[in-house]
Amino acid sequence: xxxxxxxxxxxxxxxxxxxxxxxxxxSADLAARDSYGRLLALLAASAGDLAAAEDALADAxxxxxxxxPAQGVPGSPDAWLLTVARNRLRxxxxxxxxxxxxxxxxxxxxxxHIDDIDVDAIPDRRLELMLVCAHPAIDRTVRTPLMLNxxxxxxxEQVGRAFSLPPSAMANRLxxxxxxxxxxxxxxxxxxxxxxxxxxxxxxxxxxxxxVIDWATGPQARQLPSEALxxxxxxxxxxxxxxxxRGLAALIELSxxxxxxxxxxxxxxxxxxxxxxxxxxxxxxxxxHEHLRAAHAHGTLGRxxxxxxxxxxxxxxxxxxxxDWPTLLTLHRILQSVAPSxxxxxxxxxxTAEVDGPxxxxxxxxxxxxxxxxxxxxxxxxxxxxxxxxxxxxxTQEAVAAYDSAISLTHDPAERQYxxxxxDCASRRDDA
Amino acid sequence: MRYALLMHYRxxxxxxxxxxxxxxxxxxxxxxxxxxxxxxxxxxxxxxxxSAATTSVxxxxxxxxxxxxxxxxxKEALAGIFMVEVPDLDAAIGWAEKCPGAxxxxxxxxxxxxxxxxxxxxx
Numbered sequence: 212x213x214x215x216x217x218x219x220x221x222x223x224x225x226x227x228x229x230x231x232x233x234x235x236x237x238s239a240d241l242a243a244r245d246s247y248g249r250l251l252a253l254l255a256a257s258a259g260d261l262a263a264a265e266d267a268l269a270d271a272x273x274x275x276x277x278x279x280p281a282q283g284v285p286g287s288p289d290a291w292l293l294t295v296a297r298n299r300l301r302x303x304x305x306x307x308x309x310x311x312x313x314x315x316x317x318x319x320x321x322x323x324h325i326d327d328i329d330v331d332a333i334p335d336r337r338l339e340l341m342l343v344c345a346h347p348a349i350d351r352t353v354r355t356p357l358m359l360n361x362x363x364x365x366x367x368e369q370v371g372r373a374f375s376l377p378p379s380a381m382a383n384r385l386x387x388x389x390x391x392x393x394x395x396x397x398x399x400x401x402x403x404x405x406x407x408x409x410x411x412x413x414x415x416x417x418x419x420x421x422x423v424i425d426w427a428t429g430p431q432a433r434q435l436p437s438e439a440l441x442x443x444x445x446x447x448x449x450x451x452x453x454x455x456x457r458g459l460a461a462l463i464e465l466s467x468x469x470x471x472x473x474x475x476x477x478x479x480x481x482x483x484x485x486x487x488x489x490x491x492x493x494x495x496x497x498x499x500h501e502h503l504r505a506a507h508a509h510g511t512l513g514r515x516x517x518x519x520x521x522x523x524x525x526x527x528x529x530x531x532x533x534x535d536w537p538t539l540l541t542l543h544r545i546l547q548s549v550a551p552s553x554x555x556x557x558x559x560x561x562x563t564a565e566v567d568g569p570x571x572x573x574x575x576x577x578x579x580x581x582x583x584x585x586x587x588x589x590x591x592x593x594x595x596x597x598x599x600x601x602x603x604x605x606x607t608q609e610a611v612a613a614y615d616s617a618i619s620l621t622h623d624p625a626e627r628q629y630x631x632x633x634x635d636c637a638s639r640r641d642d643a
Numbered sequence: 644m645r646y647a648l649l650m651h652y653r654x655x656x657x658x659x660x661x662x663x664x665x666x667x668x669x670x671x672x673x674x675x676x677x678x679x680x681x682x683x684x685x686x687x688x689x690x691x692x693x694s695a696a697t698t699s700v701x702x703x704x705x706x707x708x709x710x711x712x713x714x715x716x717x718k719e720a721l722a723g724i725f726m727v728e729v730p731d732l733d734a735a736i737g738w739a740e741k742c743p744g745a746x747x748x749x750x751x752x753x754x755x756x757x758x759x760x761x762x763x764x765x766x
Contacts, residue, residue: 348732396644396754398731406733 247364252340256399271295339399345413355420457506458516461499465522468495480625488529514550569603591620607641645755646735650723652748671743686726
C-alpha cells in the first residue's frame with residue numbers, strides 16, 4: 212500500500228490523463244509520464260525489484276520537489292533523479308545486508324547492475340518492463356493495470372477508476388503482482404527469439420486491454436482513449452520493427468481520431484455512419500497511416516493490422532465522402548478467419564448487411580450467435596446490431612424487443628439514450 | 644535463484660501403462676536428467692514412488708501420529724522433485740517445459756525462500 216501511495220505522489224502529477232486536459236497540459240503530462248516510465252524501468256531492471264524501485268524513485272521525486280525550487284532545476288533532471296534513486300536503492304540494500312545474520316548468496320543478493328547504470332545516457336528499458344507486466348506468470352486481469360501503473364505512472368486510484376474498481380482493491384492487486392515479480396524471479400530482459408513472439412502477443416493484448424476499457428462503459432464515459440494511445444505509441448517507439456505493434460498503434464490512433472465526433476454537442480451518442488468527418492482529428496489519422504505503411508512494408512498480416520485497416524477504410528470517408536463497403540467486407544472476412552472473435556463476427560454481420568442487404572446480415576449474425584451459444588447472450592454489440600437489422604427489415608415488433616434487450620446491456624449513458632430513441636421510433640411505427 | 648520443479652500427475656493404476664511406454668518414459672527422464680546436469684543447473688532430481696508407499700508424520704495434535712498415506716488425498720499426486728539453480732523464472736519455466744512429466748501432468752515451479760548450504764540457512 213505504502214509503495215503505491217508514495218509512488219503516486221512522486222510520479223507524474225495526478226489529474227491529467229484520465230480526465231481530459233487541454234493539448235499543452237497533455238503534452239507536458241506525456242513528457243512527465245515518459246520520463247517516469249523510463250526511470251522506473253531502468254531502476255527496476257537493475258534491482259529486479261519493481262516495488263523497491265518505485266519507492267526509491269518516489270523518494271527522488273520528493274527530494275526534487277524540496278530542493279529544486281531553492282537550488283534551481285539541474286541541467287539533466289532525469290540524470291539527477293536517477294542518481295538520487297540509485298543511491299537510495301544502494302543504501303537500502305547495504306543496510307539490509309548489515310542486518311542479516313545469515314551468509315549471503317552473492318549470486319542472489321547483489322544488486323546486479325545498479326552501478327552499471329550510466330546516468331548520462333539513460334537507456335530505455337520500458338520494453339523489458341512491459342514484458343514483465345505481461346509475463347505469463349502474472350494474472351491476466353492485472354497485466355493492463357500494472358502497465359498503466361508502472362509504465363505510465365498512473366496511481367492505483369486512477370487505474371482503479373478506469374477499471375471501475377475501488378482504489379484499495381486495485382492497490383492490493385498491484386502490490387500482490389509486484390511482490391510476485393520479485394518473489395518468483397521474473398526477469399527484466401528481452402526473451403529468446405523463440406519465446407519473443409508469444410511474449411510480445413501478450414504485451415499487445417495488455418495494451419489492447421487499455422484500449423478496450425476506454426470504450427467500455429462506466430459511470431462517466433470518457434472521450435479519448437489517452438492511456439491506451441500513449442501505451443501503444445510508447446510501444447511503437449520501442450519496437451518499430453514489429454508490424455503488429457504498428458498495427459495496434461494505428462488502430463488506437465484511428466479510434467482516438469474519431470472520438471471527438473462520437474458524441475454530439477448535447478452529449479448524444481453518434482454512430483459512425485452519422486459522424487461528421489470534419490470533427491475527426493487529421494493529425495492522429497495521418498500518424499496512424501504512417502504506422503500502417505511501416506507495418507505493410509513487412510508483408511506479414513496480423514489481427515491488429517487488419518483491425519486498423521478496417522478503421523482506416525472508415526476514416527477514408529473523410530476524404531472520399533463515401534464508405535467502401537466491399538473492401539470492408541473483404542477485410543472483415545479475413546479478420547474473422549485470422550482471429551475469430553465474437554466482436555469481429557458481429558462487425559462482419561453488420562458489414563454484410565451493408566453490402567448484401569439486412570436479411571443477409573441477419574443470417575450471418577444469427578448463425579454466429581447460434582454457434583457462440585450461451586456466451587453470446589450478454590454481448591451488447593450483438594444485441595444492438597440485431598435490433599438495427601430487424602428494424603431495417605421492417606420486423607418492427609421483433610426490433611422493439613431486441614432494442615429492449617440491447618438497452619438492458621448498455622451501460623454507456625449516451626449510447627443507451629440513442630438506442631432508446633431508436634426503439635421509441637420503431638415502436639411508434641408499429642403503432643401506426 | 645534456486646527453484647523446485649515439482650512434478651504432479653494422476654497416478655496410473657497397476658498395469659495401466661505398458662512396459663513399452665514405461666521404457667520410453669525412463670529414456671525421456673534419462674535424457675532430461677543428462678540435459679539438466681550438462682547445463683550445470685541440477686542440484687537434485689528424485690522421482691518418487693507412488694503415494695501408496697507414503698507415510699505421514701505429525702506432532703501437530705500433541706502426540707506422535709504416524710499415518711499411512713499422504714496428508715491430503717488429491718487427484719494429482721506429487722510424483723517427483725527437481726531442484727535447479729537458474730538465473731530467473733523464465734529459465735526455470737524453460738526447464739519445466741522440457742520435463743517429460745509435463746506431457747501428462749503439471750510441473751509446479753516454486754522459487755526457494757531459503758536453503759541450507761555449507762552449514763547455514765542462506766537466502
